[in-house]
Amino acid sequence: MTLNLNFTKKMPFHDLKVNYTFTSPITAIMGASGVGKSTLFQCVSGLKRIDSGKIEFTNKVWNDGSLSLHLPTSERKVGYLFQNLALFPNMNVYHNIAFGLRVQKIAKADIDKNVRHISDYLKISHLLYSSIQKLSGGEKQRVAMARAMITEPNLLLLDEPFNGLDEETREICMNLVGQMAADFRIPVIFVTHYRFEAEKMTNDILMIKDGQIGKA
Incomplete structure (x- = not known):
């Protein structure tokens, strides 16, 4: 399964321009706060519309800016773990x-x-x-x-999934994500601020800087 991103999304201080094809079982994305990591996830999941370009998953178009095609989030089957977890306390x-x-x-x-x-x-x-x-x-x-x-889901997006965990729990959760990716054969893309997390999870590490995404 491949996720092909080639789009532009306007942001307050710069445009986020993404041109990358995700093929690895697990991909890590790094970058400073505010560079567009969460915005990238929101565009992929369908929570935000792209301004131009295209998003495709295994040859199915999810977004096409030129045709104003925007597949709803419910039809993309993307699992999304938010940074604050967003669990319902009630x-x-x-x-x-x-x-x-x-x-x-x-x-x-x-x-x-x-x-x-x-x-x-x-x-x-x-x-x-x-x-x-x-x-x-x-x-x-x-x-x-x-x-x-x-x-x-067809794809799992994890926004800083190990943030705030103690060292032992972080290790357990990192191993769990790797095991789930293998057992369920689901591609995983996760955001982290920590190089050691990225290197433990995958060899495919990307960096967002100045609105561009590329190999770290």
């Missing part, structure tokens, strides 16, 4: 994980089956009826990952 773990399937109006029995399958895989079954507010940082990370993966 829902327990089970309902956080199930949220994407409930939006799709999947049958309750199938939702339950899928929630239990992914929670078993991520070793959080014992937390299903726990409050989000009572979880540790590593547990919240796994819940967010489960919510991103339960819809069986």
Whole structure:
């Protein structure tokens, strides 16, 4: 599976110009704050429209600026783990994980089956009826990952997924992402500020600088 990006997105202080084809199982993206890393993810996921150019995934066009084609986020099947995790504090773990399937109006029995399958895989079954507010940082990370993966996405975007974790938990979560990419055969693109994280996860490391993206 390949993600081909060739687009421009206007930003407050510069334009983000991306011309790159993602083919690696795991790709890391680095860059200073404000250079457009999150904007890149939002364009790929469909949360933001590109201003010109094209976004394609395995020969299916998601965006085409010249034709004003903008495939909705729901049709792209992109798993997105936000930097702040964006878990719903008023829902327990089970309902956080199930949220994407409930939006799709999947049958309750199938939702339950899928929630239990992914929670078993991520070793959080014992937390299903726990409050989000009572979880540790590593547990919240796994819940967010489960919510991103339960819809069986074509692509997984992780925005600083290891930020704020202690050293031991970070190591566990980094190994988990690598294992998931292999087990589910899903391409992963993740943002990090730390070179050692990027080098541990992949040899394909990109840098965004001055609105351009290229090999770090």
